[in-house]
Amino acid sequence: MTHEEAAGLLGAWALDACEDAEAASVERHLASCADCRVEAASLTRAAAGLGELAAGA
Amino acid sequence: MGARGAGLSTSMASAEELRLVARIATGDEAALRQLYARYGSLVYSIAVRVTGDRCAAEDVAQQVFIRVWERPAGFDPERGSLRTWLATLAHSRAVDHVRREQACHRREQRQLPGAPSDVEEVATSSAVAERVGRAVDALPDDQRVAVLLAYYDARTYREVAAELDIPEGTAKSRLRLGLRRIARCLEQEGLGAWT
Numbered sequence: 001m002t003h004e005e006a007a008g009l010l011g012a013w014a015l016d017a018c019e020d021a022e023a024a025s026v027e028r029h030l031a032s033c034a035d036c037r038v039e040a041a042s043l044t045r046a047a048a049g050l051g052e053l054a055a056g057a
Numbered sequence: 058m059g060a061r062g063a064g065l066s067t068s069m070a071s072a073e074e075l076r077l078v079a080r081i082a083t084g085d086e087a088a089l090r091q092l093y094a095r096y097g098s099l100v101y102s103i104a105v106r107v108t109g110d111r112c113a114a115e116d117v118a119q120q121v122f123i124r125v126w127e128r129p130a131g132f133d134p135e136r137g138s139l140r141t142w143l144a145t146l147a148h149s150r151a152v153d154h155v156r157r158e159q160a161c162h163r164r165e166q167r168q169l170p171g172a173p174s175d176v177e178e179v180a181t182s183s184a185v186a187e188r189v190g191r192a193v194d195a196l197p198d199d200q201r202v203a204v205l206l207a208y209y210d211a212r213t214y215r216e217v218a219a220e221l222d223i224p225e226g227t228a229k230s231r232l233r234l235g236l237r238r239i240a241r242c243l244e245q246e247g248l249g250a251w252t
Binding site: 008009010011012014015016017018019039042043045046047049050052 | 185186188189192193204207208209211212213214215217226228229230231232233234235236237239240243244
């Protein structure tokens with residue numbers, strides 16, 4: 001998976017909205033790309049925030 | 058940020074949706090039943106994900122369809138499809154419900170002596186929830202509905218693309234852009250470091 005492909009999937013990945021094989025490819029890319037790791041961390045926090053809304057009840 | 062650009066044209070209301078809403082506006086109950094048959098499960102599943110409570114979700118779903126029945130003119134076909142509107146209504150009603158519950162919970166906590174750490178925890182998580190709720194509300198409609206479907210309705214981006222009848226690449230980028238905006242809102246409030 002190229003950097004562009006992985007970066008394009010980060011939003012879907014953070015929302016757990018990728019196919020398993022794609023998620024695994026994204027994770028392999030993250031292991032070697034610091035830029036994507038930074039964005040992935042930020043998007044994951046945002047996704048966790050959505051969970052906070054859901055867990056608020 | 059170009060939310061009304063070319064991407065929206067694919068999710069604009071169809072002539073059939075306009076006819077359905079027009080029939081509802083004339084008080085046609087069969088049209089309301091048809092709307093419910095088509096979108097009831099979408100509305101309910103978003104409400105369940107946000108509230109985490111089946112009973113509350115049923116109330117929310119009922120409120121959404123009552124609202125459509127009473128104020129069909131609230132539907133603006135220029136802003137997106139019927140599905141987008143209903144998903145947005147479901148989300149905002151469900152968030153309102155969660156906020157009311159939280160306010161109620163905070164009042165109860167205040168009456169209890171002790172347990173300061175609990176109060177603090179509730180306050181932090183509700184600050185995040187509050188901020189996230191506002192960030193979601195502020196998203197462009199096309200990004201909001203994609204994020205809601207992916208997260209609260211547990212769809213993959215491919216399913217989101219099929220559901221909204223948009224290319225998969227568009228679905229991926231709406232999810233990424235929407236989530237980025239939410240992340241930025243949290244970071245601006247100093248809540249980004251929260252884990």
